[in-house]
Amino acid sequence: xxxxxxxxxxxAALAVVPLAxxxxxxxxxxxxxxxxxxxxxxxxxxxxxxxxxxxxAALMGIGAYGVGILMEEGTREALIAxxxxxxxxxxxxxxxxxxxxxxxxxxxxxxxxxxGQMAFFxxxxxxxxxxxxxLSLAARSTVAGQRWLKSPVTFHYATLGLLILxxxxxxxxxxxxxxxVLRAAKENERRVRALGIDPYPYRLVAYGLAGAxxxxxxxxxxxxxxxxxxAFLSWHRSGELIVMVVAGAMAxxxxxxxxxxxxxxxGAVLGAVGxxxxxxxxAHLTEHWRIVxxxxxxxxxxxxxxxxxxx
Amino acid sequence: xxxxxxxxxxxxxxxxxxxxxxxxxxLTLVFGVMDVINLAHGVQYMLGAYLMVTATALTGSFWLGLxxxxxxxxxxxxxxxxxxxxxxxxxxxxxxxxxxFGVILFVNxxxxxVWGAAPLAIPMPDALSxxxxxxxxxxxxxxxxxxxxxxxxxxxxxxxLVTRTRSGMLLRAGASNAPMVSALGVxxxxxxxxxFAFGAMLAAFAGAMAGPILSVEPGMxxxxxxxxxxVIVIGxxxxxxxxxxxxxxxxxxxxxxxxxxxxxLKLVLPPSDATQVGPALAxxxxxxxxxxxxxxxxxxxxxxxx
Numbered sequence: 001x002x003x004x005x006x007x008x009x010x011x012a013a014l015a016v017v018p019l020a021x022x023x024x025x026x027x028x029x030x031x032x033x034x035x036x037x038x039x040x041x042x043x044x045x046x047x048x049x050x051x052x053x054x055x056x057a058a059l060m061g062i063g064a065y066g067v068g069i070l071m072e073e074g075t076r077e078a079l080i081a082x083x084x085x086x087x088x089x090x091x092x093x094x095x096x097x098x099x100x101x102x103x104x105x106x107x108x109x110x111x112x113x114x115x116g117q118m119a120f121f122x123x124x125x126x127x128x129x130x131x132x133x134x135l136s137l138a139a140r141s142t143v144a145g146q147r148w149l150k151s152p153v154t155f156h157y158a159t160l161g162l163l164i165l166x167x168x169x170x171x172x173x174x175x176x177x178x179x180x181v182l183r184a185a186k187e188n189e190r191r192v193r194a195l196g197i198d199p200y201p202y203r204l205v206a207y208g209l210a211g212a213x214x215x216x217x218x219x220x221x222x223x224x225x226x227x228x229x230x231a232f233l234s235w236h237r238s239g240e241l242i243v244m245v246v247a248g249a250m251a252x253x254x255x256x257x258x259x260x261x262x263x264x265x266x267g268a269v270l271g272a273v274g275x276x277x278x279x280x281x282x283a284h285l286t287e288h289w290r291i292v293x294x295x296x297x298x299x300x301x302x303x304x305x306x307x308x309x310x311x
Numbered sequence: 312x313x314x315x316x317x318x319x320x321x322x323x324x325x326x327x328x329x330x331x332x333x334x335x336x337x338l339t340l341v342f343g344v345m346d347v348i349n350l351a352h353g354v355q356y357m358l359g360a361y362l363m364v365t366a367t368a369l370t371g372s373f374w375l376g377l378x379x380x381x382x383x384x385x386x387x388x389x390x391x392x393x394x395x396x397x398x399x400x401x402x403x404x405x406x407x408x409x410x411x412f413g414v415i416l417f418v419n420x421x422x423x424x425v426w427g428a429a430p431l432a433i434p435m436p437d438a439l440s441x442x443x444x445x446x447x448x449x450x451x452x453x454x455x456x457x458x459x460x461x462x463x464x465x466x467x468x469x470x471x472l473v474t475r476t477r478s479g480m481l482l483r484a485g486a487s488n489a490p491m492v493s494a495l496g497v498x499x500x501x502x503x504x505x506x507f508a509f510g511a512m513l514a515a516f517a518g519a520m521a522g523p524i525l526s527v528e529p530g531m532x533x534x535x536x537x538x539x540x541x542v543i544v545i546g547x548x549x550x551x552x553x554x555x556x557x558x559x560x561x562x563x564x565x566x567x568x569x570x571x572x573x574x575x576l577k578l579v580l581p582p583s584d585a586t587q588v589g590p591a592l593a594x595x596x597x598x599x600x601x602x603x604x605x606x607x608x609x610x611x612x613x614x615x616x617x
Contacts, residue, residue, distance in 0.1 A: 003505070041370070051571065052405065053405075102605075102606065102609060103605050103609045104405075106342075106404070106544070106548065106609065107331070107347070107544060107605055107609055107611075108542060109603070110541070110544040110601065110605070111602055111605045113537070113540075113598075114541070114598035114599075114601045114602045114605075115598075115602065117537075117598045118595045118598050118599070118602075121591045121594040121595045122591060122595075124591060124594070125587055125588070125590065127587060173380055195473030214563065236533075236535060239412060242405070242408065242409075243409055243412055246405045246408070246409045247409060250406075250409075277315060288420050288424055290416040290417065290419065291416075291417055291418035291420040291421060291424065293413075293416055294414060294415070294416030294417030294418075294420065295417055296412040296413070297409055297410060297412060297413030297415060298395055298410045298413040298414060298417075300409070301399070301402075301406045301407075301409050301410040301413075302395075302398050302410070304406070
């Protein structure tokens with residue numbers, strides 16, 4: 001129950017932001033929600049299936065480039081560009097996942113990093129689309145021909161709607177028999193195999209879905225910043241997404257939400273929004289905000305362990 | 312002309328490989344022996360370079376500065392182990408990633424505050440400056456040769472240390488079964504602390520030695536950290552021998568790819584395509600190598616015995 005309460009409280013808080021805040025804060029919170037969407041898609045495979053992907057930013061970046069390249073070629077319509085971006089990212093995830101999922105543990109982390117870096121260098125070499133400098137979008141995407149996304153408030157609510165939709169979808173999938181296989185294989189792969197189920201195809205489908213959802217977040221990010229660049233695909237960004245998911249899960253468990261199912265996804269939303277807002281808040285206080293933020297992360301882990309050991 | 316260029320690039324590649332090995336050796340030991348993913352290993356490389364800047368400025372000499380910087384790096388390694396790493400033993404890998412990522416942010420910013428964000432330089436020692444003639448038309452910097460030699464020397468010393476000494480025996484025993492070693496009366500905590508600080512010092516040595524040929528700047532360890540992870544994964548986690556082979560392989564492939572791949576592609580592709588594809592392919596060559604190695608040998612080239 002606490003898990004659902006956490007999610008509802010978070011979504012309610014995000015929904016009232018435009019009522020009380022100026023354009024700058026609305027754009028900041030929209031950005032936080034876009035990262036929350038990416039973090040949810042990562043947590044879907046990380047928390048749900050135990051697959052730690054260190055190349056998630058590449059999937060996000062492919063979605064962003066999907067929108068950027070289609071716009072450069074004359075297609076501004078979100079109803080075409082967004083599904084295309086999701087398909088491209090999902091396809092990339094399926095192909096690389098087919099190879100990566102043969103490995104386990106740290107080796108999986110590193111092979112996803114390898115594919116992420118390959119995508120990064122490909123983006124860097126796309127000289128027709130800005131290459132290293134990135135690509136400026138002419139404008140935001142249109143929805144059914146209408147320029148709805150131009151208004152910060154509409155964009156905010158559209159992002160919130162998609163975030164709620166994808167979070168609910170991921171939670172439903174994890175609760176379904178399909179998700180049960182994923183979670184069981186995370187706990188004890190040998191037992192799942194002994195029951196006659198090969199987890200590989202389940203994991204591959206989940207990885208592809210996570211790729212499509214991450215692609216959606218990238219498409220939104222490209223629209224928010226009206227700019228895409230290879231930096232969107234860098235491993236730093238993948239690391240940040242992992243930090244959001246893990247920090248969020250630890251913060252959620254500190255609040256008494258059990259890590260599992262929807263509660264986990266709530267942690268990812270909390271982590272992404274929390275990390276972006278804390279970064280922004282500290283950056284207002286001091287130029288050297290990382291000197292505070294770094295030890296905060298260390299403390300979160302060390303204190304979290306203290307709680308865990310007492311339990 | 313082409314042969315000498317090839318030879319120079321092979322030497323450059325070996326030298327990058329040796330640097331990578333010095334960083335990867337500590338990383339693979341800490342990972343293999345203590346089962347800790349230490350993302351902060353890259354900042355120890357950077358700290359080595361910065362400590363070297365200060366130590367050479369203080370003493371006015373490269374040769375006095377080097378041991379000073381190494382001792383300082385060793386002490387910092389012990390402090391980091393005590394404050395952050397020790398509570399992380401036996402914890403989830405992701406929690407280790409999160410905590411050591413926090414250390415990266417802290418140290419990178421701290422370095423910016425103490426030494427400034429602008430790149431610094433370490434003066435090259437007089438005895439090693441200048442270049443030497445290896446063969447007709449091939450001059451090579453003495454310092455880079457010395458760096459290569461020093462790295463190979465450390466690699467040899469490390470091999471002897473691990474395979475021939477009592478400390479090395481304890482280290483290998485700790486890697487295969489830490490609780491058993493502890494039950495036999497060895498202070499495993501102290502052993503871990505020593506391994507960690509020693510790894511930190513190796514990384515700092517790499518940073519201090521690379522200082523005179525690279526610019527010393529905040530974040531200089533981040534890119535190298537990722538390459539070092541590539542190296543230990545290709546070599547097989549926990550294997551020093553694997554790290555050595557993989558480091559040289561990665562160093563050579565990366566360097567040779569960057570210098571020759573575009574020209575090679577021009578033989579089969581139109582020149583305009585080759586100049587676009589070449590650099591991208593060269594940049595991703597080590598990652599392609601890693602993906603291929605993991606596909607055929609999911610536990611690396613020299614998997615440590617389970």
